[in-house]
Amino acid sequence: MKSTKARKDILEILERYDFPLNAEEVYEILDEDYDKSTIYRNLKKFEKDGTIKSIVFSDKIKYFYKIEGHFHFIYCIKCKKFEKFDICYSESMSQYLKEKLGYQIISHTLYFEGICKDCQKSSS
Known part of the structure; x- marks a missing residue:
C-alpha cells in the first residue's frame, strides 16, 4: 500500500490513543482537510491488510485500533x-x-x- 499523508496521519492517531476510535472520531481529531470518504476508505484498507483491527459493540458503531x-x-x-x-x-x-x-x-x-x-x- 502506497504511503500517503492521510494514511500516515490516520495511523499516527490510532497509535496515539490507547483505546478504539470510530471513523467519525478520527475525522474530528484530524486538523487537515480530509473528507470523510478518505478516512473511511483508508480505515477499510488498513483493516483489510491487517494493520489495524476493528470491533463493533451493541451500538453498532465500528471502532478501530492499532494492533500491538x-x-x-x-x-x-x-x-x-x-x-x-x-x-x-x-x-x-x-x-x-x-x-x-x-x-x-x-x-x-x-x-x-x-x-x-x-x-x-x-x-x-
Whole structure:
C-alpha cells in the first residue's frame, strides 16, 4: 500500500490513543482537510491488510485500533467512553487453548461492555 499523508496521519492517531476510535472520531481529531470518504476508505484498507483491527459493540458503531500485542478495555454503553485496564489472564488462557484446542496464540483482545460509574450516578 502506497504511503500517503492521510494514511500516515490516520495511523499516527490510532497509535496515539490507547483505546478504539470510530471513523467519525478520527475525522474530528484530524486538523487537515480530509473528507470523510478518505478516512473511511483508508480505515477499510488498513483493516483489510491487517494493520489495524476493528470491533463493533451493541451500538453498532465500528471502532478501530492499532494492533500491538494484546488489548484490554471496558466500554460504557451509555456515554461510549473506553477505559483501558491491565489485568490479563492470557497466560493461563493461552496455555489452555494450546493444550486443549491446539492453538498457538499470536495476540488477543479482551473487552467488556457495561455502564460506567458516572452514568450510574446520573441515572440514579
